[in-house]
Amino acid sequence: MRGPVLGAGRRLRGGWGIGWHLARRFFGSLRPGGPRPADVEWVQAVLSVAELRLWERLSGPDRRHSVEVAREAQRLLGPEAAGRPVLAAALLHDVGKLDAGLGTPGRVAATVIGVAAGAGSVSRWTGKGGFRGRVARYLQHPQRGAELLAEAGSDPLAVAWARGHHLPPERCGIEPDLAAALRAADND
Ligand SMILES: [Fe+2]
Ligand SMILES: [Fe+2]
Numbered sequence: 001m002r003g004p005v006l007g008a009g010r011r012l013r014g015g016w017g018i019g020w021h022l023a024r025r026f027f028g029s030l031r032p033g034g035p036r037p038a039d040v041e042w043v044q045a046v047l048s049v050a051e052l053r054l055w056e057r058l059s060g061p062d063r064r065h066s067v068e069v070a071r072e073a074q075r076l077l078g079p080e081a082a083g084r085p086v087l088a089a090a091l092l093h094d095v096g097k098l099d100a101g102l103g104t105p106g107r108v109a110a111t112v113i114g115v116a117a118g119a120g121s122v123s124r125w126t127g128k129g130g131f132r133g134r135v136a137r138y139l140q141h142p143q144r145g146a147e148l149l150a151e152a153g154s155d156p157l158a159v160a161w162a163r164g165h166h167l168p169p170e171r172c173g174i175e176p177d178l179a180a181a182l183r184a185a186d187n188d
Contacts, residue, residue, distance in 0.1 A: 029104040034060040035067045043067065046087045050152035054095050061104070065187075066091045072185035077178075085155035089174075090182055092158055093165045096145025100138035110135040142166055 034040065043066075047055055055063065070090035074082040082090075102110060113135050114122055125136040137144065145162035157174060161182060164172035172179045 026104060026108055028064075029061040029107075032060050034063045039067045039071075043070075043091060046070075046084060047091065048088075048153065051088060051092060051149070051154055051158075054098070054148055054152055055091060057098055058095065059103075062094060062097060066094065068187070069093065069182075069185045073182055076181045076185055081178075085157040086178065086182075088154060089158040089161040090185060092145065092149060092154070093162050093182070093186065094141060094145065095148055096141030096143065096162060097138065098148070099144050100141060101134050102138050106131070106134065107138060110138040114139050 035043070043055060043063075044052060055066065058066065070087050073086065073090040077086065097107075100107075100110075119139075122136050122139055125132040126140065127133065128136065142163050142165060146159050149159045149162050160173040161179075164174065164179075165182070165186065167173075169176055169179055169183075172183075174182075
């Protein structure tokens with residue numbers, strides 16, 4: 001479990017911080033409710049039954065974020081390049097957060113703890129109960145998301161992007177130009 005935590009920790013140090021994106025996501029996440037009905041219909045047309053089951057378990061703010069990322073990826077890449085596997089990758093990149101059991105304030109705390117404590121310390125909390133266990137699971141959401149998507153029979157691209165979406169481009173596991181577009185579409 002060290003690898004994914006290490007990856008998340010590095011990404012935290014390199015790009016998350018406590019900056020504009022985090023503040024914007026924080027305040028945006030406080031607004032309850034999922035995407036608009038038209039967006040839900042679009043997601044239903046894109047995802048497989050098993051993927052949709054996972055997506056529907058995400059919180060309202062997480063589903064809104066996933067639609068924003070997928071719509072932006074489609075805009076950046078164009079409708080031809082943004083086929084079903086690409087859209088599924090965008091919609092489900094953060095699906096591993098399902099198992100963390102952390103709301104918005106807890107996620108902010110987990111991010112700060114990930115930076116302060118370092119990846120090594122946080123990885124030792126894996127399997128623990130309580131808040132520390134939830135922090136470890138949150139910071140490992142890329143790996144967990146990849147596992148969930150593999151179990152759901154998702155396209156290898158969606159599995160790879162879930163695993164690699166917080167890693168540096170050379171290690172993210174998908175074609176660099178596509179990774180750049182998906183990363184640009186993801187505002188966290
Ligand atoms: Fe993520
Ligand atoms: Fe995201």
